[in-house]
Amino acid sequence: MSAIFDAILFFMIMLAATGSVILTSSAITSERTEDISKGGRGRFASELHSSALACTIGPAAYRLDSRNLTFTGSVLGGIRTMLSVLHSSSDYDIEGLSDAVKGTYGLLVERPLHFALHAVILDTPTEYFISDAAASPGDIGPERWTGVLRVHFSGLAEELSLFLWR
Amino acid sequence: MRGPRRVQNGFRAGSRLSDDRRGGGDLIEEMPAFIVVVLSVAVFFVSALNAHASVARERELAGLHDECGRFLRAFRGLDCLLEREPCSQEPLAGRFDARNLDGLNLSALERRLNAPHPFNVTVLDLSTNSSWTFGPPVTGSQRHRLKLTSAITIATDEGRRHPGRLEVVMWL
Numbered sequence: 001m002s003a004i005f006d007a008i009l010f011f012m013i014m015l016a017a018t019g020s021v022i023l024t025s026s027a028i029t030s031e032r033t034e035d036i037s038k039g040g041r042g043r044f045a046s047e048l049h050s051s052a053l054a055c056t057i058g059p060a061a062y063r064l065d066s067r068n069l070t071f072t073g074s075v076l077g078g079i080r081t082m083l084s085v086l087h088s089s090s091d092y093d094i095e096g097l098s099d100a101v102k103g104t105y106g107l108l109v110e111r112p113l114h115f116a117l118h119a120v121i122l123d124t125p126t127e128y129f130i131s132d133a134a135a136s137p138g139d140i141g142p143e144r145w146t147g148v149l150r151v152h153f154s155g156l157a158e159e160l161s162l163f164l165w166r
Numbered sequence: 167m168r169g170p171r172r173v174q175n176g177f178r179a180g181s182r183l184s185d186d187r188r189g190g191g192d193l194i195e196e197m198p199a200f201i202v203v204v205l206s207v208a209v210f211f212v213s214a215l216n217a218h219a220s221v222a223r224e225r226e227l228a229g230l231h232d233e234c235g236r237f238l239r240a241f242r243g244l245d246c247l248l249e250r251e252p253c254s255q256e257p258l259a260g261r262f263d264a265r266n267l268d269g270l271n272l273s274a275l276e277r278r279l280n281a282p283h284p285f286n287v288t289v290l291d292l293s294t295n296s297s298w299t300f301g302p303p304v305t306g307s308q309r310h311r312l313k314l315t316s317a318i319t320i321a322t323d324e325g326r327r328h329p330g331r332l333e334v335v336m337w338l
Contacts, residue, residue: 025217
């Protein structure tokens with residue numbers, strides 16, 4: 001009978017060794033997958049951001065101080081127009097222009113990803129935020145990929161941040 | 167001297183093994199223990215082989231991912247397909263010209279990019295849903311297939327830039 005006890009003890013030791021082999025291999029593979037996925041995130045977000053900003057939108061309607069205007073040009077130009085409208089007046093309607101910008105980002109961002117764009121004129125309270133999911137910048141989850149672009153235009157420094165998350 | 171002769175290791179010379187009552191058992195009695203040992207060794211080796219195969223496959227996929235990423239970057243920067251900056255005439259990476267895509271063929275692409283594995287490239291205009299595809303079609307039978315995408319723009323004849331997507335599928 002002692003032989004069978006020895007064999008069972010041996011079986012337990014082998015079982016523990018098997019478990020450790022499986023754990024080690026799964027840790028190696030998951031670490032590598034994580035590395036691959038993290039390595040491409042920043043580049044993906046910045047490529048998406050720069051491509052979106054270069055796209056053409058319009059003619060898109062907007063209103064400033066009771067004047068009906070249209071905009072045709074790049075997404076970057078559209079965002080700057082909206083920021084200058086928000087900065088200069090309280091009588092405006094930029095919904096048409098905003099929808100055009102949102103539509104461009106919406107085409108480029110593949111599901112299951114969500115996006116949010118936060119544009120701000122630095123050192124001023126003027127900011128513009130659009131998203132396909134989050135209601136405000138605070139609602140974006142902590143696990144996000146970010147592409148940030150700083151531009152200077154007419155003496156104003158603007159920061160355009162794109163957030164992507166699952 | 168009568169009776170069985172004692173030897174140094176404790177067994178009685180001349181007696182049968184099954185008659186011994188001090189530890190030497192019959193082979194049949196030890197069979198379950200033997201089976202348990204064989205089973206545990208087999209389980210360990212099968213799992214070790216599986217783990218090795220899975221790590222090797224992962225390493226192969228990581229290599230394919232690197233190659234596919236390099237190919238994607240190279241295609242994004244392929245100057246014969248790109249729009250040029252109006253003043254400096256520098257090619258703009260990731261900004262494709264639809265007329266240049268119309269004129270591209272697979273052999274020219276293979277010659278320029280020298281891909282290490284079979285590939286399929288699709289440039290998709292997301293505004294019009296038109297597309298340009300180069301390379302053999304992607305089928306379900308291709309082992310270890312990997313797809314990478316990147317955002318691009320496509321300049322049209324009307325002077326507009328449409329949002330686009332570059333998709334590269336590479337397999338072993």
